[in-house]
Amino acid sequence: MTDASVDPVAAVTPDEVAEALARLRATTPLVQSLTNIVVAQWTANVLLAAGAAPAMVDNPHEAEAFARVAGGVLVNTGTPYDDTTAAMRAAVTGAQAAGTPWVLDPVAAGGLAWRTGVAVSLMDLHAPTIVRGNASEIAGLLGGLGGRGVDSADSPEEVLDRARELATSRRTVVAVSGAVDHLTDGERLVRVHNGDPVMTKVTGVGCALGALMAGFAAVCDDALLAATSATGLLTVAAERAARAARGPGSFAVALLDELSLVTPDELASGLVLS
Ligand SMILES: Nc1ncnc2c1ncn2[C@@H]1O[C@H](COP(=O)(O)OP(=O)(O)OP(=O)(O)O)[C@@H](O)[C@H]1O
Ligand SMILES: Cc1ncsc1CCO
Ligand SMILES: [Mg+2]
Structure with missing residues (x-):
C-alpha cells in the first residue's frame, strides 16, 4: 500500500542529483570541517575524492573568519573538547554573518547530556541548513535516549x-541515515534506497556524509537536494x-576510488529514490 503522505514521484529527481555532482566537481567548494578526532583524515579524503576541497579549521581563533569564506561548514x-566546542560556536557565528550553509552532525546526541546541550545550543545560535544523523541521534535532539554510543x-x-x-x-532539512535514508524539510520527504551494510563497518562513513552535505549545500540552493545528492x-559509490x-x-x-570515478550519469542511473 502506498503511503498517502509520500508523493509517487520523489521530491528530488536523479537528474537534479547528477547536475549537483557536476556542479560540485566544476567548482570544488571549500568545506570547513569541525569534526571528531576519529574521522578527520578520512573525512578530508572523502571530500577530495568526491571533488570538494577540505579544510579542517577547528580552533576558536580562526573558525569564525574561515566560516565567512568557506562554501560550507560541517560541525560534528x-x-x-572545550576548545573545539568554542570553535564550533565561532564557526556558526561566522556562517550566520556570511550566509554560509552549515551542517550539524550531532554524534551521540541523546546518550550524553552535555554534548546534547552543545548541539541544541548551536541550533539555537543559528538554524543549521541540514541536521544529519542516525535515527537515535535525531530522536536524541528532541529528548530521546540516544543509541548505543555512536551507533x-x-x-x-x-x-x-x-x-x-x-x-x-x-526550519531546517533533517537527514536520517540508515538502511533506507529518510530526508525531509518537514513537508517533502525523499527516501534513498541505495547503500550496503558494510558501510556501518567502517568508522566515520556517516561523519563523512555530513561533510559531503556541506559541500553540496555550497552548490545547491535547495538544502533537500543537497542532502539527497x-x-x-x-x-x-558504496554499492x-x-x-x-x-x-x-x-x-x-x-x-x-568510486567516489572519484562515478560519473553524474552513472549516479543518476544507479540512484533509487522514492
Ligand atoms: N543497513 C544499511 N544498509 C545500507 N546502507 C546503510 C545501512 N546502514 C547505514 N547505511 C548507510 O551508511 C551511511 C552512514 O549511515 P549510518 O547510519 O551508519 O551513520 P552513522 O551512524 O552516523 O555513522 P558514523 O557515526 O559511524 O559515521 C549512510 O549513507 C547510510 O545510507
Ligand atoms: C567511534 C567514534 N567515537 C566518537 S566519534 C566516532 C566516530 C563515529 O561517529
Ligand atoms: Mg554518526
Missing part, C-alpha cells in the same frame, strides 16, 4: 515523525565499492 560533535538503536522509519517535527520547528553519491571488496578495509579504499 563526535569528540567535543543507532533505531531505524529512520521509527523516528520519521520526530524528524519532520525537528525540520519544521528548526550527498547521500546518493555516497551510497551509490560499487562493496562489489569488489573482501571486507571493511578494502571497502574503505574502494569507496574513495
Whole structure:
C-alpha cells in the first residue's frame, strides 16, 4: 500500500542529483570541517575524492573568519573538547554573518547530556541548513535516549515523525541515515534506497556524509537536494565499492576510488529514490 503522505514521484529527481555532482566537481567548494578526532583524515579524503576541497579549521581563533569564506561548514560533535566546542560556536557565528550553509552532525546526541546541550545550543545560535544523523541521534535532539554510543538503536522509519517535527520547528532539512535514508524539510520527504551494510563497518562513513552535505549545500540552493545528492553519491559509490571488496578495509579504499570515478550519469542511473 502506498503511503498517502509520500508523493509517487520523489521530491528530488536523479537528474537534479547528477547536475549537483557536476556542479560540485566544476567548482570544488571549500568545506570547513569541525569534526571528531576519529574521522578527520578520512573525512578530508572523502571530500577530495568526491571533488570538494577540505579544510579542517577547528580552533576558536580562526573558525569564525574561515566560516565567512568557506562554501560550507560541517560541525560534528563526535569528540567535543572545550576548545573545539568554542570553535564550533565561532564557526556558526561566522556562517550566520556570511550566509554560509552549515551542517550539524550531532554524534551521540541523546546518550550524553552535555554534548546534547552543545548541539541544541548551536541550533539555537543559528538554524543549521541540514541536521544529519542516525535515527537515535535525531530522536536524541528532541529528548530521546540516544543509541548505543555512536551507533543507532533505531531505524529512520521509527523516528520519521520526530524528524519532520525537528525540520519544521528548526526550519531546517533533517537527514536520517540508515538502511533506507529518510530526508525531509518537514513537508517533502525523499527516501534513498541505495547503500550496503558494510558501510556501518567502517568508522566515520556517516561523519563523512555530513561533510559531503556541506559541500553540496555550497552548490545547491535547495538544502533537500543537497542532502539527497550527498547521500546518493555516497551510497551509490558504496554499492560499487562493496562489489569488489573482501571486507571493511578494502571497502574503505574502494569507496574513495568510486567516489572519484562515478560519473553524474552513472549516479543518476544507479540512484533509487522514492
Ligand atoms: N543497513 C544499511 N544498509 C545500507 N546502507 C546503510 C545501512 N546502514 C547505514 N547505511 C548507510 O551508511 C551511511 C552512514 O549511515 P549510518 O547510519 O551508519 O551513520 P552513522 O551512524 O552516523 O555513522 P558514523 O557515526 O559511524 O559515521 C549512510 O549513507 C547510510 O545510507
Ligand atoms: C567511534 C567514534 N567515537 C566518537 S566519534 C566516532 C566516530 C563515529 O561517529
Ligand atoms: Mg554518526
